[in-house]
Amino acid sequence: xxxxxxxxxxxxxxxxxxxxxxxxxEILMVAWMDHVALTETVATSKAVYWSxxxxxxxxxGEESGHQQVVKEVRLDCDNDVLLLKIEQQGGIACHTGRRSxxxxxxKNDEWVGVDPVIKDPKEIYKS
Amino acid sequence: xxxxxxxxxxxxxxxxxxxxxxxxxEILMVAWMDHVALTETVATSKAVYWSxxxxxxxxxGEESGHQQVVKEVRLDCDNDVLLLKIEQQGGIACHTGRRSxxxxxxKNDEWVGVDPVIKDPKEIYKS
Numbered sequence: 360x361x362x363x364x365x366x367x368x369x370x371x372x373x374x375x376x377x378x379x380x381x382x383x384x385e386i387l388m389v390a391w392m393d394h395v396a397l398t399e400t401v402a403t404s405k406a407v408y409w410s411x412x413x414x415x416x417x418x419x420g421e422e423s424g425h426q427q428v429v430k431e432v433r434l435d436c437d438n439d440v441l442l443l444k445i446e447q448q449g450g451i452a453c454h455t456g457r458r459s460x461x462x463x464x465x466k467n468d469e470w471v472g473v474d475p476v477i478k479d480p481k482e483i484y485k486s
Numbered sequence: 487x488x489x490x491x492x493x494x495x496x497x498x499x500x501x502x503x504x505x506x507x508x509x510x511x512e513i514l515m516v517a518w519m520d521h522v523a524l525t526e527t528v529a530t531s532k533a534v535y536w537s538x539x540x541x542x543x544x545x546x547g548e549e550s551g552h553q554q555v556v557k558e559v560r561l562d563c564d565n566d567v568l569l570l571k572i573e574q575q576g577g578i579a580c581h582t583g584r585r586s587x588x589x590x591x592x593k594n595d596e597w598v599g600v601d602p603v604i605k606d607p608k609e610i611y612k613s
Contacts, residue, residue: 384510
């Protein structure tokens with residue numbers, strides 16, 4: 360699979376992947392992929408990442424149900440960043456219960472949360 | 487400046503920054519910022535990155551004229567990725583002369599360039 364060989368992984372064998380809503384263009388999150396995560400993502404059209412904190416594959420939505428259906432995979436000119444155009448199941452990508460992880464805006468030297476919590480994380484992640 | 491202290495830099499003291507067209511939502515490029523680049527970006531509303539290859543500050547557009555006017559700066563939930571909503575001068579963000587760096591799409595196990603070169607790089611980067 361030459362397309363995998365084209366990718367420039369970082370020194371931990373990872374590449375960042377941006378998840379963008381394919382319809383609205385909204386940037387929902389950024390996470391990391393290793394070789395296995397990317398291969399599975401492309402094979403299944405469901406986003407799979409590598410969790411750096413948990414040090415294991417993270418099949419997005421495995422706990423929350425908020426899977427990401429991958430419609431298109433793009434690579435940048437330097438071959439070191441991926442862009443996924445996705446359909447976000449449940450409309451929530453962020454573990455805080457917000458639509459997007461990028462909900463903080465710099466205003467007057469402060470990060471201000473401007474986007475609403477759609478669903479309480481306690482309701483999303485039931486143990 | 488507490489807003490700078492909130493940021494989680496990587497072990498090289500860098501944070502990735504996504505440049506997104508503020509009007510169309512198109513993702514134009516991803517580059518890295520150090521503390522100085524981010525501070526100058528916010529102070530001047532012009533994107534400044536840290537070039538990992540050249541190991542120096544990279545005032546976007548300093549050679550090409552394709553500056554990025556920063557309209558909004560966002561930070562993600564983990565405080566380790568920045569999102570810049572920008573206005574792209576000249577309509578070209580990529581050093582290949584394309585609008586966006588993400589011009590390659592995975593199709594049938596191959597990366598296929600789908601977006602046109604707007605201007606020959608030789609015309610952009612005259613020495």
